[in-house]
Amino acid sequence: MRDVGRRVAAARRARRMTQADLALSAGVSYATVRGIERGARRPSENTLHALAAALGRDPSRLAAGGGRPRDRINAAMPLLSSAIAAYDMPEDGPVRPLAELRVSVSEAESLRLGAQYVRLAQLMPDLLAELARALYPARGLERAEVARLLVAAYRAADAVAYKNGAHDLSGRLVELMRWAADQAGNERLTAAAAYVRTEVYFAAGAYRPGLRALEIALDSAPPVVGAPTAAARGALHMRAAVIAGRASDEGAAYLHLGEAAHLAESVPEGVYDGTAFGPDSVRIHRVSTAVALGGEHVRDALAVAREWAPPSEMPNERRSGFYVELARAQLWSGRREAAFASLRAARRIAPQHIREHPWAHEDTMTLRRLQRAADTELTAFAEWIGALG
The missing domain is CATH 1.25.40 (Serine Threonine Protein Phosphatase 5, Tetratricopeptide repeat)
Structure with missing residues (x-):
């Protein structure tokens, strides 16, 4: 914890920010920043991303090890592919009670709605394989319930694939989501699968x-x-x-x-x-x-x-998406400062979501082209999001 705190403090001083400045920019409390820098508090992944975004640094440069978030997600893609390849012929392995599977799927859904794609990518391969094993022998109402959980799990895995540009894998996951909805015999889940399937058309x-x-x-x-x-x-x-x-x-x-x-x-x-x-x-x-x-x-x-403005109770992914869309409208209307403020708001809410959003990349690059004088904050933002060039 102390290593992370020292890196945060060093990056903050390099930006000539006070702890209060960093807390405000990252959207966290002063006590949180102070505790992390003292080594008395371990930052959650979401907090670490918020601090990194405010400091214009890659989260992996603040954390002890781990690599870039995109690299960690890409490392999980082959495991996801392997898990869904055997959706109807799962390998032998343990299966937890249904109540525990519900808890794990609920956690995955929360991570998806919160745009926590790194943790989601690490969780989903094993969970999908276990749910496939649970479905294989299940009958009647139990089978319908496991299929319902599979719909939610395939959707969570699809969020990882789609948001990170793996559109072929995303398409396969969407089709499995539709298949699982049919297994569940639930019309609402079939409608949900049709909602998600629209990603395929957007991508194409x-x-x-x-x-x-x-x-x-x-x-x-x-x-x-x-x-x-x-x-x-x-x-x-x-x-x-x-x-x-x-x-x-x-x-x-x-x-x-x-x-x-x-x-x-x-x-x-x-x-x-x-x-x-x-x-x-x-x-x-x-x-x-x-x-x-x-x-x-x-x-x-x-x-x-x-x-x-979207209330804080709404899912982070949707709130962040609102500000990305708003930034585009503001940029098109010539309101550059407002557009950049909206992009920063999206970053504070869901760093992993905006960092892989193509519009956020495009609009950041446009803002940098249009700036008439050096803007260190915009340059730091562009470096963080990968839009320099």
């Missing part, structure tokens, strides 16, 4: 086929009989609004956004079957849709941000 730039796939999924989605089913349909409408925007279909984009907003009126903000939905999530997708449409619609994204 196949926006119109992606919109058609979502509209087909909406036709077969369960009827609304309560918050979970309303959330299942509402999430599909949110996703359809964004991909319709990418397809330059303004009518479809706002039609789906309106349907999502209507459904959200009766659904408290929360996570339903692994997807955040509610009034706040719809506001974020209003920004995403406006940015997807571009042009004069960008003003709508800025209008949302003037009146509202």
Whole structure:
């Protein structure tokens, strides 16, 4: 712990920051910074990333060993591939009781929603293999429950693959998620799988086929009989609004956004079957849709941000995504300082998410090209995110 504290203190002094400055920039308490530097407190991975981002350093340079986060995630990719290759013919091994498997899958979902991809990458290969072993002999209600856990686990593994550019592996995981949803016999999980499958279309730039796939999924989605089913349909409408925007279909984009907003009126903000939905999530997708449409619609994204900001209770991945999208709208509107402030906010919330986000890279590079004088903070940010050049 003392080695980490010494590295943090040295990096802080090199940036001519006080402990209070570092705490404010990283979004942590003064007591946390002081405790870490004294060696009395071990930083969590999220705190370490926040400190590293504030200091313009790679987290591995502050931690004792471990390597760059991307390298650690890439090291897990072959293990993930091996685990899913044997999804229907798992090797022998231990299987914990169902209650313990639920806890592990819940932890994985929390890591996904919190954009903790390094820990997720390390956890998922063994968990996927164990769940495959649990499913193989299961029958009846037990099989449906294990399949439900597999849907969530495949989705968590997909987040690691997709966010880090392994789109072929992501596509395989999405198909297994759909297969597991079918094994569970759960219409809401089938809708969730259709929501995630849209990643495949985004990655390929196949926006119109992606919109058609979502509209087909909406036709077969369960009827609304309560918050979970309303959330299942509402999430599909949110996703359809964004991909319709990418397809330059303004009518479809706002039609789906309106349907999502209507459904959200009766659904408290929360996570339903692994997807955040509610009034706040719809506001974020209003920004995403406006940015997807571009042009004069960008003003709508800025209008949302003037009146509202995502609350801290929302999942970090979604909150961070809001600020990345907002930064793009601000940059397009000539508001460079505001755009950089939004990118810094995204970094404070979910460093691992923004560091691999292609838009964050592109917009940081654009900001550096447009700057008229040396900006040490922007340069440090660009170095951290890997956008120098």
